Amino acid sequence: MSTMFLSRSEVRDLLDMREVIGAVEQAFKDWAQGKAKMPTKSYMLVEKGDFRAMPGAIPGAAGVKWVNVHLGNSKLGLPSIMAILIYSDPDTGYPLAIMDATDITAYRTGATAAIASKYLARKNSRTLGLVGAGHQAYTQLMAHAGLFKLKEIKAFDIKKEAVDKLIKTFPQHPIKGGSLEDTVASDIVCTITPAREPVVKKAWVKPGTHINAIGADAEGKEELEPSILKEAMVVVDDMKQSSLAGEINVPVRKGLYKVEDVYGTLGEVISGKKRGRADDRAITIFDSTGVAIEDIATAQLVYKKAKAKGGYLSREFVEE
Ligand SMILES: NC(=O)c1ccc[n+]([C@@H]2O[C@H](COP(=O)([O-])OP(=O)(O)OC[C@H]3O[C@@H](n4cnc5c(N)ncnc54)[C@H](O)[C@@H]3O)[C@@H](O)[C@H]2O)c1
Missing domain, CATH: 3.40.50.720 (NAD(P)-binding Rossmann-like Domain)
Structure with missing residues (x-):
């Protein structure tokens, strides 16, 4: 077993809006039918911005997105919003992937x-x-x-x-x-x-x-x-x-x-x-x-496509 690491450009290349719309709509349906889990996102304010932790699980996938909003970042040449997602196997908890979620956020927001x-x-x-x-x-x-x-x-x-x-x-x-x-x-x-x-x-x-x-x-x-x-x-x-x-x-x-x-x-x-x-x-x-299920549904698409394509950086992250 290994953990896949997907950069922002690798994730972006795997995103397809039509597929994201389908996956996000299914996630909302699953949630309404009690088949998805999602605690309310938690906010943490810091001096120059804020962080949000967004955990969620849908059939076959679980994970958490860690995303910031720092509106002063443009002066530093950095995006104001950046996001990382840990994508796990819901049955074992194994971290299957760590991926950039900045474009996942934009795609799932548009799709929703x-x-x-x-x-x-x-x-x-x-x-x-x-x-x-x-x-x-x-x-x-x-x-x-x-x-x-x-x-x-x-x-x-x-x-x-x-x-x-x-x-x-x-x-x-x-x-x-x-x-x-x-x-x-x-x-x-x-x-x-x-x-x-x-x-x-x-x-x-x-x-x-x-x-x-x-x-x-x-x-x-x-x-x-x-x-x-x-x-x-x-x-x-x-x-x-x-x-x-x-x-x-x-x-x-x-x-x-x-x-x-x-x-x-x-x-x-x-x-x-x-x-x-x-x-x-x-x-x-x-x-x-x-909401987090939008991110997890999109991450599930990305992970499955990356796995099928192969060739991405993977590491034995979980050691005995
Ligand atoms: N609901 C969601 O799921 C979700 C997801 C992502 C971002 N957001 C929120 O959406 C907003 C936009 O995010 P973004 O990533 O596009 O930010 P951004 O900084 O890239 O773009 C915001 C744009 O709004 C413009 N703007 C500011 N005040 C305005 C006004 N009064 N009238 C017209 N334009 C104005 C700015 O000039 C800028 O071009 C933020 O508040 C962000 O937190 C919500």
Whole structure:
């Protein structure tokens, strides 16, 4: 037995968005049916950022992701978010692989939002709005372009160069820069900023819009005016995690929104326990905080492909 070590570029080369969407959707289904395990992620604040430990198990795989958010890192030429995942055999605990999980995080975040859009957005959605054009915007775009026939993609960022870079990266997609208000006037809107105050105003959200609220994944973060939540059908990835760290966390603390008003979880909708969108004029919101089963399901794909391909660095890590 040996432990496989997979670098960031090796993991990236093994990732395929279509496969990740399939694996993540199955993981949510398994979780809703009691076949997956996942304690709430734990946060540890340090002086210049934070760390999160995210353990989880799905059928055939277990593991933990250790991920940081250090927003000052760009000055040092380092990414603000980096992640490592230990991938283990659930039957023996053997560490089968240690892999970079930075791109796993981006892929599974994009995949999960697109899965939410599949169940919650209007089937005839043709326009996508990206509020925030940083790292996560790329995989939001890739995942949605795989599931919807998009005729227009708009992107807004407080840094124009971020939008320009996004447009340049995807010449095959109909992307243009737009004003914030214009970008929000899309059939599907993904908010992917680190904002701590609402960026999206209620007045700009049209009836029938689906919003993936991705950016708020820690206490104190929020991207939407709370009045949008009050009128919308809100679906969360994890009830406890969302109320503590998701889009609803600030409004709940301020008494502007009640956890009881959440419609359900993504797992309940995917597994058919609860219905997805039923009304073309409803505003739907997916509050994504990011859950460990998404990472483990993606890591399982990566590990299986790496094993089949062979040739990666492996070591007898566990010695007698
Ligand atoms: N829910 C999840 O599963 C999940 C997963 C990964 C990241 N995130 C969160 O998503 C957010 C974005 O992550 P990232 O990796 O893309 O970060 P990033 O730093 O690469 O990009 C963020 C972008 O948002 C822009 N921005 C900041 N404030 C803005 C505003 N008010 N309006 C418009 N644009 C604004 C920045 O200029 C930047 O281009 C972070 O808050 C991160 O913690 C959530």
